[in-house]
Amino acid sequence: MKNPNVNKQRVERPKRILEAASRLSTHYGFDKTTVDEIAKEAGVSKGAIYLVWPGKEELIDALIEFEMKKVVLDLRTRIIDDQTNDSMAALYRHTLLAIQHNPLVSALYTRNGKVLGDFVHRQDPERYTKRLLMSKESVAAMQSAGLLREDHSPEVITYVFSLLALGFLSISSVIPEQNAPPIESTVEAIAAMVESGLTQKGGSRKLIKESALQMLDLMIEQYENRGTNDN
Amino acid sequence: MKNPNVNKQRVERPKRILEAASRLSTHYGFDKTTVDEIAKEAGVSKGAIYLVWPGKEELIDALIEFEMKKVVLDLRTRIIDDQTNDSMAALYRHTLLAIQHNPLVSALYTRNGKVLGDFVHRQDPERYTKRLLMSKESVAAMQSAGLLREDHSPEVITYVFSLLALGFLSISSVIPEQNAPPIESTVEAIAAMVESGLTQKGGSRKLIKESALQMLDLMIEQYENRGTNDN
DNA sequence: ATTTGACCAAAATCGTATAATTGGTCAAAA
DNA sequence: TTTTGACCAATTATACGATTTTGGTCAAAT
Structure with a gap:
């Protein structure tokens, strides 16, 4: 919380994930895009995605x-x-x-x-x-x-x-x-x-x-x- | 050729077949409709269809x-x-x-x-x-x-x-x-x-x-x- | 001369056992 | 505390042989 960069990073992360999901989904479709790939593309781990949304369905909703x-x-x-x-x-x-x-x-x-x-x-x-x-x-x-x-x-x-x-x-x-x-x-x-x-x-x-x-x-x-x- | 009814029957038969094909295709789609079913629906034999068109493809074209x-x-x-x-x-x-x-x-x-x-x-x-x-x-x-x-x-x-x-x-x-x-x-x-x-x-x-x-x-x-x- | 329907080869479908992928979890690392 | 990624159960893809369906043919019936 001391370093504002860390905080910024955190609030921007869901957005980065969504942008990654967007890129992959437009190219391959929702079904063919895996959570793992989205994580890779966003530069985070798969677990990080489940820290934000309870499941893939909710991720798609958010997307x-x-x-x-x-x-x-x-x-x-x-x-x-x-x-x-x-x-x-x-x-x-x-x-x-x-x-x-x-x-x-x-x-x-x-x-x-x-x-x-x-x-x-x-x-x-x-x-x-x-x-x-x-x-x-x-x-x-x-x-x-x-x-x-x-x-x-x-x-x-x-x-x-x-x-x-x-x-x-x-x-x-x-x-x-x-x-x-x-x-x-x-x-x-x-x-x-x-x-x-x-x-x-x-x-x-x-x-x-x-x-x-x-x-x-x-x-x-x-x-x-x-x-x-x-x- | 003597009996005009026979002749009429003949020229109308392709139409009857097409109408049968139409009925079945609108309901089940082209793929799910078989040549046999069309023949049954039209009240003719399968061979009769191949007397008019060389294949199913041409039948669909005609339809x-x-x-x-x-x-x-x-x-x-x-x-x-x-x-x-x-x-x-x-x-x-x-x-x-x-x-x-x-x-x-x-x-x-x-x-x-x-x-x-x-x-x-x-x-x-x-x-x-x-x-x-x-x-x-x-x-x-x-x-x-x-x-x-x-x-x-x-x-x-x-x-x-x-x-x-x-x-x-x-x-x-x-x-x-x-x-x-x-x-x-x-x-x-x-x-x-x-x-x-x-x-x-x-x-x-x-x-x-x-x-x-x-x-x-x-x-x-x-x-x-x-x-x-x-x- | 027409028309039929049993018949056949090819294609589609089904059943299933196997392999690969993927959504989701959580102990461990950071 | 926060984040990770190896791990697992479950779903999905694949392979393939058995079975059924279906487009098309043609000898026989009409």
Whole structure:
């Protein structure tokens, strides 16, 4: 406790382990990645992992949360950095790209069995069906704020957002990337479609960015609280 | 040859076999369905099947063509019957519903391994990636005719059409149907989105229907020619 | 001239004994 | 006190022979 380096080392260790697990899992899948390999990759012993989590299952849980948080943080900076275009389209575009940029979350979303393995599926199927896209509630809130059209129910809009993302993320396995147009133009077209088809004209651009960031900060806060808790 | 019933019986038999194969394959998948079972279900002997096709592989090929043709015919009647709404939105809506209505084609589109089995994947992967949705060429033609927006390339629009359909068809495996909004409202929202996001305002409604039917008739003709050929 | 179904070789499946791997533990080292 | 890694039980992979299933054939029946 005297040496702050030791303390820092200790609090950063779970993170290092998760990063190792992330690297290996994206490459070989959850099932094919062993606890031993993760330990080796993280430069710690196997026992050290069991000092943090009671079992591999809980490690995977933590890994998924970790990756989801990374995506949310990535999305946050994408939105903040983009100062030229505070539109609903831009918001959705950044969301798609942020998810696509993260292989594990992408696999989780598309239910890619190769990466997820049987591991994740064995449990109750609902467990990993966490919402990354806007929730029904957020959509409803945005409708009230005059940002999204109100002639579709929040359920339907949320559903369309999801299916659009799913299609975007899975299409590469049907149409090989070499036959596909550049991602940028695709995302651009999707975003434009969402903009003209689902948003309310004349909504405050400032409000869009604000409420999006508010939503994300809430999610980040939730991740942080959960991470602090026992597990 | 004297009795016309015999002749009719003969020409209809391949169809009966395909229908039997269709029934069994949608239920058990290609792999789990045996040639013998198909013969039993169709009320013919196994040899009779080999009188029509040289092997199971060719039977599956024929089955897929058969189902695709069914979808195209279904789509055709949907479009013709819908006299109230000759919009691009309606066209796309009918397409989605027609595909979704056919389990085999739906499985082919979403690459559902349970139904397709290893059988279809063993071959060159391109083989069964036939376009059902509008081709690049059709899209380009519709752009020239002022029906689709020209600020996206034909490739991008085709790609977005595909990914949207893929998302629509696969979402049920991620979000269970009980948690989903009614299909009608979903399709409605998607169609509205396509309409406002990808179509050119002021395009002739008559032209939309006309060119759609023209395209479908061309496809049907192609199926018919192929069916007449040797195999 | 057609159609059938018993028949066959090849492939898939099953049963199982053996070997290798892996999640998890804990006495010992640091 | 904290961390490690040899160790173990249990699960999973492998090998392989026996058994069943299945795609495909063809002499016989219709």
